[in-house]
Amino acid sequence: MTRRLDATESGIATAASILRAGGLVAFGTETVYGLGADASQPEAVARIFEAKNRPRFNPLISHFAHAQAAFAQVVPNPLALRLAQTFWPGPLTLILPRAPGCIISDLAADGLSSLAVRVPANEVARALLELVDRPIAAPSANRSGRISPVDAAHVLEELDGRIDAVLDSGPCTVGLESTVVDLTDPQNPCLLRPGGVTLEELQAICPQINLPQTTHDVAPHSPGRMISHYAPHLPVRLDALHVQADEALLAFGAPRATQAPLVWNLSTSGNLEEAAARLFTGLRTLDQEGQALGLSRIAVQPIPQYGLGRAIQDRLNRAAAPRPQNGTQGSIP
CATH class of the missing domain: 3.90.870.10 (DHBP synthase)
Structure with missing residues (x-):
């Protein structure tokens, strides 16, 4: 214990x-x-x-x-x-x-x-x-x-x-x-x-800093660089403009009319700091409750690509990546 x-x-x-x-x-x-x-x-x-x-x-x-x-x-x-x-x-x-x-x-x-x-x-x-x-x-x-x-x-x-x-x-x-x-x-x-x-x-x-690149490295130089990462059990669909009846919705911004049976809004006001703080709890909640409801995946609305939006998108990209078949997913520091 x-x-x-x-x-x-x-x-x-x-x-x-x-x-x-x-x-x-x-x-x-x-x-x-x-x-x-x-x-x-x-x-x-x-x-x-x-x-x-x-x-x-x-x-x-x-x-x-x-x-x-x-x-x-x-x-x-x-x-x-x-x-x-x-x-x-x-x-x-x-x-x-x-x-x-x-x-x-x-x-x-x-x-x-x-x-x-x-x-x-x-x-x-x-x-x-x-x-x-x-x-x-x-x-x-x-x-x-x-x-x-x-x-x-x-x-x-x-x-x-x-x-x-x-x-x-x-x-x-x-x-x-x-x-x-x-x-x-x-x-x-x-x-x-x-x-x-x-x-x-x-x-x-540091104006000369190089921008991040997605890695497919087998042995990453840095922690948290595995391509499949932060993964819920339900598959993740990115940049969703419409939601299917069998999908949970990870939303961002002002609430929209939706038929989704389960919704978690990262920030109704569009605040990226709030969205970052709520991201992992939202994924975890949608994953657990979505499985209980028999849903097939998590749909994610588009995230702005500036400020903390880049970090949020990085985590979502990895959550949505194809899962390794040998059980050797990477992990995060």
């Missing part, structure tokens, strides 16, 4: 003790709930893959309480320092070369010479990381390839009995995973995954 810990001083201390002992603790960040393990302990990191049924060729993001701790494990360049100063703590992951003396296990990095590092903004998460005082590898706290969790109840739906504890800090405020930027070549920075920090915000600091 997985323990559910309150976000109190006692609960945080218990969670830190479990992590230091090599256990698994899910905890909320501003993006989604992560499944944490001490990144310096290979056996603890291996438990993440086992709990999630996660492919072992997908690297993990390591989380830190502050930038100084993160940059002790990687080699920062001037652009990395500027981005960290602007967006940390916050929903931005930087990929940088591994530093000499780095204590993060090869398993967490998938044997790469680079590492993905982040400083989350959630105060409970940072208090936990400060108390543990070790890098914490933390992909999303769900079964591999499934919908990311944005509250503690979602974690328990997926992983109850498979992990030691969940530290309940309430709903996640951003609701989408972090933006991932590859800075291993500072002359050629690349946005690998859109997320909580928008492209427009990045371009204000």
